[in-house]
Amino acid sequence: MEMKKFEVLPRHIGFIMDGNGRWAKNQGLKRGEGHIAGAKVFKKIGEYCADLGIECVTFYAFSTENWSRPQEEVDGLMDLFIDYLIDGDSRLEENKERQMKLKFIGEREGLPQELLELIEKAERETKDYNKITVNIALNYGGRAELVHSVKAIAEKVKNGEIAIDDINEDLISQNIYTSGQPDPDIIVRPSGEYRLSNFLTWQSAYSEFWFSDILWPDFTTDDVDAVLEDYQKRHRRFGGV
Numbered sequence: 606m607e608m609k610k611f612e613v614l615p616r617h618i619g620f621i622m623d624g625n626g627r628w629a630k631n632q633g634l635k636r637g638e639g640h641i642a643g644a645k646v647f648k649k650i651g652e653y654c655a656d657l658g659i660e661c662v663t664f665y666a667f668s669t670e671n672w673s674r675p676q677e678e679v680d681g682l683m684d685l686f687i688d689y690l691i692d693g694d695s696r697l698e699e700n701k702e703r704q705m706k707l708k709f710i711g712e713r714e715g716l717p718q719e720l721l722e723l724i725e726k727a728e729r730e731t732k733d734y735n736k737i738t739v740n741i742a743l744n745y746g747g748r749a750e751l752v753h754s755v756k757a758i759a760e761k762v763k764n765g766e767i768a769i770d771d772i773n774e775d776l777i778s779q780n781i782y783t784s785g786q787p788d789p790d791i792i793v794r795p796s797g798e799y800r801l802s803n804f805l806t807w808q809s810a811y812s813e814f815w816f817s818d819i820l821w822p823d824f825t826t827d828d829v830d831a832v833l834e835d836y837q838k839r840h841r842r843f844g845g846v
């Protein structure tokens with residue numbers, strides 16, 4: 606496949622994988638079928654980002670708020686993460702070939718034991734791969750992440766490891782799940798919604814945004830190209846002139 610060349614590549618892209626349910630409804634299918642279709646797109650887009658040479662990509666797979674969905678849907682999603690995202694047949698080989706490091710960001714507490722073990726295994730097996738980091742935000746909430754960070758920092762103050770005056774933006778960045786990674790340069794939200802839904806709250810302070818009506822299961826590598834083309838034209842000023 607001929608790949609497009611881009612002058613400026615974002616170092617980190619975030620994808621909010623939204624619209625699976627509406628896609629399924631449009632096709633006369635159950636919501637779960639939409640999630641299955643969405644998982645296939647996740648895989649394809651992750652591989653495409655790796656092939657483009659992007660350093661880091663984050664996919665929003667399940668939010669801390671998504672537990673409020675019907676039990677059947679939640680169970681289906683957990684099974685899907687187990688079957689498809691983590692334990693897929695060829696996952697290991699593909700991760701190796703593309704040097705994809707998998708990292709799960711979000712609360713571990715509350716996830717099924719089987720999923721937890723697979724998450725740990727996937728992270729262990731891919732920890733030395735160094736071309737792209739694929740963050741999967743699973744049971745992730747930006748506010749919950751900040752609560753963790755505040756607690757971890759408070760603990761260090763309490764133990765006398767640091768002083769209150771040592772608390773600064775860098776320290777907070779070091780105490781969140783994406784520690785050591787660049788902040789997302791651009792966040793993509795399909796499905797016609799114009800909100801972050803608790804995604805990368807701290808990290809998105811200076812992110813660009815790309816919205817579209819496409820439903821996630823219809824998202825293609827051409828759409829990634831459109832995001833990247835658009836990104837070339839953005840003038841990021843970071844408060845300067």
Ligand code: IPE
Pocket residue numbers: 622623624625626627628666667668671682796
């Ligand atoms: C996103 O698709 C997947 C998850 C939140 C797990 P939705 O399930 O939110 O799809 P819509 O928004 O109902 O179409």
Ligand code: IPE
Pocket residue numbers: 621622623624665666667668671798800802
């Ligand atoms: C955001 O989608 C979370 C994920 C894509 C995992 P939602 O469908 O949960 O977001 P809201 O409810 O429309 O804000």
Ligand code: MG
Pocket residue numbers: 623624625
């Ligand atoms: Mg949704």
